[in-house]
Amino acid sequence: MFPFQLNDFLRLITPNALGAVFAALAAIFAFISWMLLYHWSRYGYNPASIGRMRALYFWGAGVCFALMVAGILLFES
Amino acid sequence: MISLQPGETVVAEVRRHWYVLFAETLGLFILAFVPILMIAVFDVFGLSTMPNFLPLALFVSGWWFLAIWIIFFIVWTDYYLDVWVITSKRIIDIEQRNLFSRSTSECRIEKIQDISVEVHGLLATFLHFGNVRVQTAGESENFILLNIPDPQAVKDIIFKEQEETAHLSGIPIAHSSGA
Numbered sequence: 001m002f003p004f005q006l007n008d009f010l011r012l013i014t015p016n017a018l019g020a021v022f023a024a025l026a027a028i029f030a031f032i033s034w035m036l037l038y039h040w041s042r043y044g045y046n047p048a049s050i051g052r053m054r055a056l057y058f059w060g061a062g063v064c065f066a067l068m069v070a071g072i073l074l075f076e077s
Numbered sequence: 078m079i080s081l082q083p084g085e086t087v088v089a090e091v092r093r094h095w096y097v098l099f100a101e102t103l104g105l106f107i108l109a110f111v112p113i114l115m116i117a118v119f120d121v122f123g124l125s126t127m128p129n130f131l132p133l134a135l136f137v138s139g140w141w142f143l144a145i146w147i148i149f150f151i152v153w154t155d156y157y158l159d160v161w162v163i164t165s166k167r168i169i170d171i172e173q174r175n176l177f178s179r180s181t182s183e184c185r186i187e188k189i190q191d192i193s194v195e196v197h198g199l200l201a202t203f204l205h206f207g208n209v210r211v212q213t214a215g216e217s218e219n220f221i222l223l224n225i226p227d228p229q230a231v232k233d234i235i236f237k238e239q240e241e242t243a244h245l246s247g248i249p250i251a252h253s254s255g256a
Contacts, residue, residue, distance in 0.1 A: 061147075068140060
């Protein structure tokens, strides 16, 4: 029973479906990033440390997105 | 940002101790290992040989790490924007409860009556953090600086500023302090 259900689920996963999920995540990420950047620039007290954290934030997010892109590119339909 | 009055200077900016941020994000750090654990579990049950396992693992891991990364920065923003600013004339308490809830209150240095320092617990003792309670004159609410590093030094800074303010204005100060 379990492998049958898993296979059914796996059949739904296509590169296009992964791409749609990726796009939705990118949109959510863009909105949250905008909120965070707004708070940092509006209320931040130390521009130097804010700049370092901003760079770290986007670097880490870039690594996460690279993992997702690699997953989509390696996916064989 | 804080708008300072003429002749006012920022003496100190005090945030909560780094331990507070560490304690709040320790769970996130542990959660970051979930994808690795899941891959190991899938491998044990022989599911890692199914087609497209690696691409899916990469995709889901990327999504998981991104979620943790964003949550960490939301927690850090709350930590970073929660600050007490001690100026030559005021103590400003800026409290960031969450991204869309923020309150700012202040008390004038000359209104301060008592300052007490509290250090509770083993970690607070060894990591040198604690609370500073600032009691003000009148009906205004008291200030509590929670889990700040080196509370004794902060108390000394406030006293010093109070004495300088009193010296400049010629008003004698009468207060007591507990440590």
